[in-house]
Amino acid sequence: MTVPSTPVRSTTVPSTTGTALLLEGVTRTYPGPVPVHALQGVSLAVDRGSFTAVMGPSGSGKSTLLHVASGLDTPTAGRVVVGGTEIDRLSPDAATRFRRDHVGFVFQGYDLVRHLTVAENIGLPLTLAGRRAEPTRVAELLESVGLPGTEDRLPAELSGGQAQRVAIARALVSQPDVLFADEPTGALDRATSERTLALLRHVADGLGQTVVLVTHDPAAAAAADRTLFLADGRFRGELEGATAGRIAARLLELAR
C-alpha cells in the first residue's frame, strides 16, 4: 500500500494545536461484593494530532480507560474532556450523540456491515446522524487509506488489512476529536499489521487527527509518538519514541 505523504486539502485538516483528550483524577470502580478499582486517579493529556499508545499488563485497566475516555462508560470520579467538552457527566443519550460526532473507533474485528458497500460503510456514522457523506469526502478518505476507487465493493471482497483500512476511513468520516483504536492489528499478520500501523501514523502526521491506540503488542506501540503505561489501574509513566524492545522491557518490569 502507498500511504500518501501529502496531507489532504487544508479544509479537512483539523486544528493540531491544544489538547484533544484530558483525564483528571479519573477513577472507575466496578461495584460488587468485592468492588474492583479498575482505574485509580488517572490523569493524562493527549495533544491534538499526536499518536499515543496505552499499554499495561492484563487487567491493568486499559479497556476501562478507553471506555471512560471515549464516553462509552462514566467514571466514578474525575474529569474527562474530549475536544474541549467535559463528557464525564453527560446523560446516556447525550453521550451517544457526543461519541457519534466527536469520537472514532477502530476495533480488532473491523465491524463492517456485510451487506453495505465500502462507501456506505464509511458514511454510516453520518447516515445514523441523519446526514450524508459526500461522495467526494468518501473518495478522499479512501485515497487517504490507500484504497482509491473501492467505493462499490462489499466487505466480503476485501482482505483483512483492506477491511481494517475501510474501518479506519469510517472512523475518520466525522473528523473526530480522537480516534480510539483497540488492538486494531490483533487479527492481522505481521506485514499487514505494519501497514496498518503506518496508516495510523499517517492519520496523525498527514491528516492531523489524534490517535489513541490500546494494544498488548510492543511493536504496535513503537509506531506511536509515546507510550503510556498502566498497572493496577494507575498511570505508571511513559516512554517517548521508544523501540519495541524498550517498551517490552518496561512492560515486564510492570508485570512483576
Ligand SMILES: Nc1ncnc2c1ncn2[C@@H]1O[C@H](COP(=O)(O)OP(=O)(O)OP(=O)(O)O)[C@@H](O)[C@H]1O
Ligand atoms: N464490567 C466489569 N465489572 C467488574 N469488573 C470489571 C469489569 N470490567 C473490567 N473489570 C475488572 O477491572 C479490571 C481492569 O480491567 P480492564 O478490562 O480494563 O483491563 P485491561 O488492561 O484492558 O485487561 P486486558 O489486557 O486483559 O484486556 C480487571 O480487574 C477486570 O477484571
